[in-house]
Amino acid sequence: MTTTMQPTGTREIQFREAINECLRQEMELDENVIIMGEEIAGGAGRQDQGVEDAWGGPFRTTVGLIQQFGKERVLDTPLSEAAFIGAAIGASSTGLRAVAELMFIDFIGVCMDQLINNAAKMRYMFGGQVKVPFTMMTRIGAGFGAAAQHSESYYSIFSHIPGLKGVCPSDAYTAKGLLAASIRDDDPVVFFEHKGLYGISGPVPEEPYVLPLGKARTVREGTDITLVGISKMTWTAFAAAEELAKEGINCEVIDLLSVSPIDYDHINESVQKTHRLIVVDEDTPVCSMASEICSRVAEEVFDYLDAPPSRVTAPHTPVPYSRAMENEYMPNETRIIATVNKLMGR
Amino acid sequence: MDLDREALLKLYNTMTVIRHFEERGIPETGQRGMSASVHSSAGQEAVPVGVCANLSDEDYIGSTHRGHGHCIAKGVDVKQMMAELFGRATGPNKGKGGSMHISDMSKGMLGTNGVVGASIPLALGAALTSKVKGLNRVAVAFFGDGASSQGVLHESMNLASIWKLPVIFLCENNGYAMSTPSEYGVSTTHISDRAQGYDMPGVLVDGMDVFAVYDAAAQAVARARSGEGPTLVECQTYRYYGHTVFDNPLTYRSKEEEDHWRARDPLNHFRTVVIPQGEITAAELDQLDADAEALMEEAVKFADESPLPKPEELYDDVYVDYPKDMMKRGVNMSI
Numbered sequence: 001m002t003t004t005m006q007p008t009g010t011r012e013i014q015f016r017e018a019i020n021e022c023l024r025q026e027m028e029l030d031e032n033v034i035i036m037g038e039e040i041a042g043g044a045g046r047q048d049q050g051v052e053d054a055w056g057g058p059f060r061t062t063v064g065l066i067q068q069f070g071k072e073r074v075l076d077t078p079l080s081e082a083a084f085i086g087a088a089i090g091a092s093s094t095g096l097r098a099v100a101e102l103m104f105i106d107f108i109g110v111c112m113d114q115l116i117n118n119a120a121k122m123r124y125m126f127g128g129q130v131k132v133p134f135t136m137m138t139r140i141g142a143g144f145g146a147a148a149q150h151s152e153s154y155y156s157i158f159s160h161i162p163g164l165k166g167v168c169p170s171d172a173y174t175a176k177g178l179l180a181a182s183i184r185d186d187d188p189v190v191f192f193e194h195k196g197l198y199g200i201s202g203p204v205p206e207e208p209y210v211l212p213l214g215k216a217r218t219v220r221e222g223t224d225i226t227l228v229g230i231s232k233m234t235w236t237a238f239a240a241a242e243e244l245a246k247e248g249i250n251c252e253v254i255d256l257l258s259v260s261p262i263d264y265d266h267i268n269e270s271v272q273k274t275h276r277l278i279v280v281d282e283d284t285p286v287c288s289m290a291s292e293i294c295s296r297v298a299e300e301v302f303d304y305l306d307a308p309p310s311r312v313t314a315p316h317t318p319v320p321y322s323r324a325m326e327n328e329y330m331p332n333e334t335r336i337i338a339t340v341n342k343l344m345g346r
Numbered sequence: 347m348d349l350d351r352e353a354l355l356k357l358y359n360t361m362t363v364i365r366h367f368e369e370r371g372i373p374e375t376g377q378r379g380m381s382a383s384v385h386s387s388a389g390q391e392a393v394p395v396g397v398c399a400n401l402s403d404e405d406y407i408g409s410t411h412r413g414h415g416h417c418i419a420k421g422v423d424v425k426q427m428m429a430e431l432f433g434r435a436t437g438p439n440k441g442k443g444g445s446m447h448i449s450d451m452s453k454g455m456l457g458t459n460g461v462v463g464a465s466i467p468l469a470l471g472a473a474l475t476s477k478v479k480g481l482n483r484v485a486v487a488f489f490g491d492g493a494s495s496q497g498v499l500h501e502s503m504n505l506a507s508i509w510k511l512p513v514i515f516l517c518e519n520n521g522y523a524m525s526t527p528s529e530y531g532v533s534t535t536h537i538s539d540r541a542q543g544y545d546m547p548g549v550l551v552d553g554m555d556v557f558a559v560y561d562a563a564a565q566a567v568a569r570a571r572s573g574e575g576p577t578l579v580e581c582q583t584y585r586y587y588g589h590t591v592f593d594n595p596l597t598y599r600s601k602e603e604e605d606h607w608r609a610r611d612p613l614n615h616f617r618t619v620v621i622p623q624g625e626i627t628a629a630e631l632d633q634l635d636a637d638a639e640a641l642m643e644e645a646v647k648f649a650d651e652s653p654l655p656k657p658e659e660l661y662d663d664v665y666v667d668y669p670k671d672m673m674k675r676g677v678n679m680s681i
Binding site: 032034072073075077078080081082083084085086087088089090091092093094095096098110113114117118122123124125126127128129130131162163165185186187214261262264296299300 | 406408437438439440441442443447449450451456457459460461464465466467468469470471472474475476477478479497498501502504505508509662663664665666667668669672673675676
């Protein structure tokens with residue numbers, strides 16, 4: 001069932017538990033769903049020594065799956081991303097619905113060929129003969145002192161590629177509903193989990209549900225300016241909006257959720273009301289989701305704008321290690337508030 | 347080898363159809379201004395034919411940029427293939443793929459592939475599907491000597507070995523990666539030696555001898571079907587022409603070398619083995635050659651008379667489901 005974009009009910013679970021629950025339910029519902037990746041169980045091959053899953057994934061999103069579904073459907077892989085992600089794409093084009101996990105998006109370089117030249121293009125190149133219901137789960141996000149090769153937020157790269165879809169859930173509710181949608185979708189979807197969201201709890205229905213791919217949602221209504229957030233940045237924008245409300249500025253906050261397709265109409269509609277736009281994006285600024293949204297808004301609703309469409313993003317640098325620099329790198333409430341004030345002419 | 351008369355005739359027929367397709371189809375494609383990315387497999391016919399004679403439509407193959415022979419051997423319709431090369435709507439890919447992406451899922455043909463080594467994990471995935479669903483299918487990953495140095499092959503061989511997947515790594519060593527000789531680019535004496543690193547059998551085969559290829563593939567397929575895991579088979583073969591139609595191979599190899607390999611032509615070799623056995627006559631094989639020539643005439647006519655794709659089909663089949671206007675929103679297309 002497709003449900004509303006806002007959660008109902010009172011049961012609260014963490015973002016990581018929502019992902020785990022979704023995988024469990026989707027694997028129960030469809031025996032063609034398999035999952036593979038590095039360390040998704042952990043301790044592979046040590047069942048004879050009593051090891052079932054050593055960790056259940058580095059962030060415990062896949063814990064318990066191997067006990068329930070067995071090692072035929074829950075496959076720990078060696079460190080061979082090109083082979084296992086390619087195999088998941090091949091399996092998805094021949095009758096399975098494979099989920100593969102790339103531990104961190106920073107590792108995409110070693111397997112990108114399989115995504116851009118096979119997953120994204122097979123259906124098109126084959127003249128529509130094949131469906132590739134493949135999901136790649138991966139992790140994004142800085143703020144943990146993990147430095148430049150474990151912290152990037154490379155979702156815009158995938159938005160750029162025709163044939164791929166992408167989603168960035170922002171809370172437990174959207175994580176469960178969008179992951180279910182990604183797995184059930186007949187196209188390849190990249191599912192981006194922000195590491196800073198795993199421990200955050202929120203209301204999540206127990207029964208399986210799907211949220212629509214390609215739809216944004218408004219998480220705070222306002223009249224003065226539109227803030228578009230992506231993934232965890234939705235909540236940074238939300239916090240800035242709460243601060244600004246104290247000063248009498250009423251921000252509308254949109255949670256983008258889907259990075260391909262992008263819900264331009266939802267954003268345009270908001271900007272037509274508020275006449276101002278800031279995109280808050282943890283990714284770097286050049287050729288980014290933020291620049292894409294600003295350019296579309298400038299083209300499509302130019303006449304409604306009272307100020308230039310603007311961005312609050314990471315700088316055009318890799319992610320630094322030291323907190324002293326990483327704190328400066330991350331978009332934050334202060335920068336958002338300053339940018340809002342500038343656009344409001346205050 | 348347990349081939350009856352009918353099976354033998356089929357082997358020869360498929361080889362001569364491939365040869366005629368390459369000899370006729372490629373220049374015809376060039377004459378229509380669409381020759382940029384077409385690679386001839388003439389000279390290599392024994393390999394796909396010997397391998398695919400062991401497979402059914404349920405089994406899968408992944409192929410390469412030099413893949414016309416794989417397609418024909420796996421049963422893809424030759425007239426449709428010609429139409430695809432000519433960019434017609436009646437091609438199996440509706441004109442969206444061309445020579446380097448010909449596919450036919452109904453025949454277990456997972457596509458020729460323009461990126462060297464890229465199709466190998468797709469075959470691995472097809473083998474995984476078979477294993478998970480208990481389908482007893484096998485998958486063959488065709489690749490060349492150039493791809494034998496791609497990391498994805500080595501990752502795939504390791505993964506197939508630890509998971510005991512029903513897959514055959516089938517290397518067509520035609521001696522050259524573009525113009526780079528395999529003895530320069532490959533660290534081991536034989537590519538088949540690399541199997542040792544992945545705890546699987548490595549078999550070296552005369553790729554100009556369709557019977558040798560058939561036998562080696564039969565063993566590898568039997569091993570895969572019985573759940574024992576993958577095999578690496580290296581077939582030593584030769585491409586008669588350049589990498590594409592644009593290079594002159596005599597800038598990197600000798601006429602003597604070419605003559606040596608042409609003297610071992612796979613179709614002639616078949617004749618020298620089979621005709622003396624007395625069951626099949628030279629005249630029968632001549633007739634198959636003539637039939638193949640006629641088939642190409644028919645294929646060229648079919649392709650020429652086929653409609654071109656409509657320009658607006660440009661937007662079709664990017665996704666199963668996606669907002670259609672997104673393909674062209676804001677980019678000022680004319681249609």
